[in-house]
Amino acid sequence: MKKVYIMRGVSGSGKSTAARKLARGKKARIHSTDDFFYNSEGVYAFDPSLLQENHRKNFNAFIISLKKGFPIVICDNCNHKLVNYQKYLEAAVYFGYAVEIICMPHPTNEVAASRSIHNVPLATIERMLHLFEPND
Numbered sequence: 197m198k199k200v201y202i203m204r205g206v207s208g209s210g211k212s213t214a215a216r217k218l219a220r221g222k223k224a225r226i227h228s229t230d231d232f233f234y235n236s237e238g239v240y241a242f243d244p245s246l247l248q249e250n251h252r253k254n255f256n257a258f259i260i261s262l263k264k265g266f267p268i269v270i271c272d273n274c275n276h277k278l279v280n281y282q283k284y285l286e287a288a289v290y291f292g293y294a295v296e297i298i299c300m301p302h303p304t305n306e307v308a309a310s311r312s313i314h315n316v317p318l319a320t321i322e323r324m325l326h327l328f329e330p331n332d
Contacts, residue, residue, distance in 0.1 A: 197294055198265065198266075198267050198268075198269075198291075198292060198293045198294065199267070199268055199269075199293060199294050199295070199296065200262075200268075200269050200270070200271070200284070200285075200288035200293040200294070200295045200296070201215070201218055201268070201269075201270045201271070201295075201296050201297075201298055202270075202271045202275060202281050202284055202285060202288075202295065202296070202297045202298065203215055203270065203271060203272045203273070203275065203298050203300070204274070204275040204276070204281070204297060204298065204299040204300065204331070205274065205275075205299065205300030205301075205302070206274060206276070206300075206302060206303075206308050206321050206324045206325050206328065207274065207308060207309075207312040207314065207316035207320070207321055207324065208303065208307065208308030208309060208310070208311035208312035208313075208316065208321065209300035209301065209302060209303055209308055209311075210300050210303075210311075211272055211274075211298075211300055212226075212228065212272055212313070214298065214300065215228075215270045215272040218268065218270060219268060219270060222267065222268050223266060223267055223268070224266060224267065224268035224269070224270065225258075225261040225266045225268070225269050225270065226270045226272050227254050227255075227257050227258040227261065227269070227270065227271055227272065228254065228271075228272040228273060229247075229250050229251050229253075229254040229273050230272075230273075230314060231254070232246070232250035232253050232254060233246070233250060233314075240313075240314055242314060251273075254273070255283060255284065255287075258271060258284060258287065259287055262287060262288065262291040262293065263291065269288070269293065271284045274324060276324050276327050276328045276329065277327065277328075277329045278329055281297075285297075297331055299330075299331050302325060302328075305318055305321050305322050305325065306318065308321045309321050
């Protein structure tokens, strides 16, 4: 059975680590908008003006993986609101995938900020947590 995992959680909650564990040793594809912020030298360079474009690029890459029929496809974004991951969910169902939404436990804001590999500021993590919608 083909499966899509949609990761949810604030920055530093362990989404990417969990996604890599889900994919390990399997024919899987992980799609994260963060991947589109690495420059040609391999350095992460977040630019908020590119966020919408990079989300579009990530979704397009996700669709390509679904069309190719990879047995496991993972959306590794914060997905703090349903509106953030609704189209991933709908695309997965359209292409015949079972979907599992994985909501990571929320660490304290300070722990999340210290674990964030992209140095997301504490204030941003606090805002994400404040806006985070529970799973239905």
